Amino acid sequence: MAKLNQIIAVEKGAKSRAQREIAEIGQRLQKTALLSGISRTYQPLDDEGEALPPESTRVQVKAEGALKEVAAALTRLFDITATKDWANCDARADVAVDGRTVLEQVPVAHLLFLEKQLTDLAALVDRLPVLDAAESWAFDESADVWRTEPVRTTRTKKIPRAHVLYEATTEHPAQVETYTEDVIVGTWTRTAFSGALPARRVNELRERVAKLQSAVKFAREEANGAEVTDRKVGEAVFGYLFA
Structure with missing residues (x-):
């Protein structure tokens, strides 16, 4: 039985191959000459007239046959994508950091979402303002800001x-x-006041984001290692469309 990450790996190739084949079929259908055929014979007016050989051109492309080729090209892609999408509904994994489970049984689609969001959050944390190290700061509870002596x-x-x-x-x-x-x-x-953060706090946030990013990636890999059940949808779809 295949695993989800194997299906994901072959999906891109299947999609490219199907697109290429569909494009070639479409080009052939646009060539009127390939769709056309003739047959003609010549009969002189009398027995002494010149005899000419018959002429014929065969039809090289049949639209109905092209539809069968389209169905064949897309059926594999439809089946692979369906297998992946159905598996994504079932493939889940826990997100754990330092032995602590932060999120339980997260589906693959949401893990991908979390990866993107955490990348953006890491960039935001890197831009956080830091207190001037040349000053000695203490937190003022009443003002809810940092202040110097x-x-x-x-x-x-x-x-x-x-x-x-x-x-x-x-x-x-x-x-x-x-x-x-x-x-x-x-x-x-x-007395100076600041709404910036101590360097130790910013470094702590950086470390937490980095750990969670690693945990989410690990969870995604674990979820993508789940075994999948092959889904066959292409035959049903094209059995209806081109019947």
Whole structure:
């Protein structure tokens, strides 16, 4: 008895072969000359007239025969595909990760769906934003975001100052030099917040997705190893269509 993965392997070849044969049959049916035939004989008016040999062209393509060829070409494909589709309804397997069964008795079609979805999810996880490693983060339950410890910095302001170089005399005015001085006038307290994720969390998600992807692929291979029952539908279909 064949296995489902063997049927899947031969289905593609059967489909290509059937398509090629159908195309060839279709081309032959489009050639009017191959469908046509004639037979003619010549009879002179009297016995002294010239005698000419009869002429004939045989019909090389018969539409009814072409339909039988179509049925023969497609019957094998129909039977193989039916065998696969019926088996897909019955072929199931558990999806297990690290000894834990995540999903039970999943049909092949859904396993294929899961494979595609997990590929997309893996790409999404790879694009997740990660917290800046240069900062020290702690989760703030009240704000439901990550935050850093408050950092204080001073705020300064330039204050103009004057410095007397020479005191005033009766003969000369005082010589004064002006300059500015940075004076602390306040303190900034900065706390950063982020909705990104810690690197360890992103790496954990990557690992989980990868493990589940492997488990789904393993389950699909296991399900595809199920034995199948040959289905014969082609003869019934074409027995009705071309009867």
